[in-house]
Amino acid sequence: MLAVVFICLCVCLVDALRGVASDMERQFEGRDFLCEREGKTVRIEAVNDDFCDCPLYGEDEPGTSACAMGSFYCENKGFMPKNLPSSNVDDGLCDCCDGSDESPGLCVNTCKLEALEVQREWMNAIQVLKKGIQAKAGLMEESTDRMANHEKEVEALKVQLKKHEDEVEKLKSKETELSELKRLGEEARNLVQGEEIQEGEEKEEEEPDESFPYPEEYRFDNEEDKGDEDFPYPEEYKFDAEEGDEPIPFPEEHKVDSAEEETSGFIHKTIEGVFEWFKSSNDENDAISMDKLKSDLESIQKKLRTAEFTVNDKKNEIEKKMKYGTIDFGAHNEFESLFGLCFEIQKQSYTFEMCPFGKSYQKDGKNSIHLGTFQKWGDQPYKEMLFEHGQKCWNGPQRTTKVQLKCGTSNKITHVDEPSICSYEMVFESPSACDEVDLELLEAKVAKMFLH
Ligand code: MAN
Numbered sequence: 001m002l003a004v005v006f007i008c009l010c011v012c013l014v015d016a017l018r019g020v021a022s023d024m025e026r027q028f029e030g031r032d033f034l035c036e037r038e039g040k041t042v043r044i045e046a047v048n049d050d051f052c053d054c055p056l057y058g059e060d061e062p063g064t065s066a067c068a069m070g071s072f073y074c075e076n077k078g079f080m081p082k083n084l085p086s087s088n089v090d091d092g093l094c095d096c097c098d099g100s101d102e103s104p105g106l107c108v109n110t111c112k113l114e115a116l117e118v119q120r121e122w123m124n125a126i127q128v129l130k131k132g133i134q135a136k137a138g139l140m141e142e143s144t145d146r147m148a149n150h151e152k153e154v155e156a157l158k159v160q161l162k163k164h165e166d167e168v169e170k171l172k173s174k175e176t177e178l179s180e181l182k183r184l185g186e187e188a189r190n191l192v193q194g195e196e197i198q199e200g201e202e203k204e205e206e207e208p209d210e211s212f213p214y215p216e217e218y219r220f221d222n223e224e225d226k227g228d229e230d231f232p233y234p235e236e237y238k239f240d241a242e243e244g245d246e247p248i249p250f251p252e253e254h255k256v257d258s259a260e261e262e263t264s265g266f267i268h269k270t271i272e273g274v275f276e277w278f279k280s281s282n283d284e285n286d287a288i289s290m291d292k293l294k295s296d297l298e299s300i301q302k303k304l305r306t307a308e309f310t311v312n313d314k315k316n317e318i319e320k321k322m323k324y325g326t327i328d329f330g331a332h333n334e335f336e337s338l339f340g341l342c343f344e345i346q347k348q349s350y351t352f353e354m355c356p357f358g359k360s361y362q363k364d365g366k367n368s369i370h371l372g373t374f375q376k377w378g379d380q381p382y383k384e385m386l387f388e389h390g391q392k393c394w395n396g397p398q399r400t401t402k403v404q405l406k407c408g409t410s411n412k413i414t415h416v417d418e419p420s421i422c423s424y425e426m427v428f429e430s431p432s433a434c435d436e437v438d439l440e441l442l443e444a445k446v447a448k449m450f451l452h
Contacts, residue, residue, distance in 0.1 A: 018063025132434030
């Protein structure tokens with residue numbers, strides 16, 4: 001009789017522990033069982049009796065499908081343990097590789113085979129991680145140098161920019177000077193030519209002028225004549241400055257207006273000044289001087305344009321460098337090496353391009369559609385890059401690209417898709433994404449599986 005009771009207790013206990021992890025078995029040792037999460041106590045016989053006493057979490061039925069909210073634990077010895085929803089229990093399908101979710105004899109144990117397959121995958125992943133981490137270390141060394149030089153380069157560029165800006169200022173003032181001289185030269189030439197023509201015309205007109213009151217030999221048309229000792233005018237107009245003498249007034253109609261005389265004198269002086277400059281810079285003649293001035297001006301303008309281009313280039317370079325300084329390249333700057341690079345992948349008729357920290361594009365021969373500019377890292381830090389504000393989708397939102405980063409031994413886009421219209425996804429492999437922590441976790445998983 002005692003033996004029957006003992007056997008029954010053993011069988012009942014085995015049944016009672018179906019679907020329970022070994023480290024949870026102690027909970028099923030007493031006469032009563034506590035549905036801990038639900039705060040309800042049931043008799044031990046109620047465990048796995050195919051009736052749900054604790055419906056909130058199904059804790060009293062770990063090995064049957066009686067509770068909708070229950071969960072079944074497969075031990076899967078030799079492989080990995082697994083938790084299933086209790087609805088998978090005794091449904092005729094082998095969900096656990098050890099077949100424990102179905103009646104004995106229904107399933108073949110596939111745990112060792114599955115373990116081998118997964119082990120192979122994990123060993124490969126460990127190899128990739130190791131190689132990637134090694135490659136990353138090399139890249140990071142280069143990044144450290146680049147980043148250390150970055151500040152210095154910005155400072156050097158600023159000094160260069162200042163030098164080129166000063167050069168532009170100098171060239172501008174030289175250009176203004178030469179343009180002004182050219183303008184004066186041309187005006188002077190026009191004035192001289194104008195005066196010569198006018199003088200010629202006047203001469204022609206004046207020659208027959210009978211009204212000129214003085215004989216031809218008395219005409220005053222030369223500055224030098226001013227100092228002539230033999231005053232050439234009729235005696236009555238000569239003014240000997242003896243005290244008390246009143247000068248004999250010069251006939252009004254023949255007087256030269258003094259204001260006109262002043263203006264004319266100034267113009268002559270300017271013209272003379274300019275031509276003096278021409279002559280001093282070129283002893284050939286005025287025409288050659290003027291040509292030289294023009295060619296000097298052109299060469300200054302050419303130099304000015306080149307210097308202005310250089311200033312712009314330097315400004316752009318500085319702007320780019322400053323932007324670089326604000327980018328988050330990862331916790332240890334492990335993604336810095338990707339800055340400035342672009343990668344492509346072909347899918348159907350499209351070539352997709354992605355430049356980490358830059359832009360992404362979809363190209364089809366003649367068209368290039370902007371799929372977004374890098375904005376930020378995704379929610380999982382340094383595992384996802386988000387590119388936003390791309391070209392507007394027809395009748396829809398602006399295009400975006402989500403780039404998932406995976407560890408790889410080299411940089412390449414391995415996958416591209418458009419899961420919803422104008423919203424693109426890529427997988428990008430890079431040594432920069434190979435994480436030492438991931439390697440440790442994977443190695444621990446492999447070790448655990450071998451021990452299991
Ligand atoms: C283009 C491409 C496609 C996109 C449609 C939306 O053809 O960018 O990827 O789905 O536009 O109109």
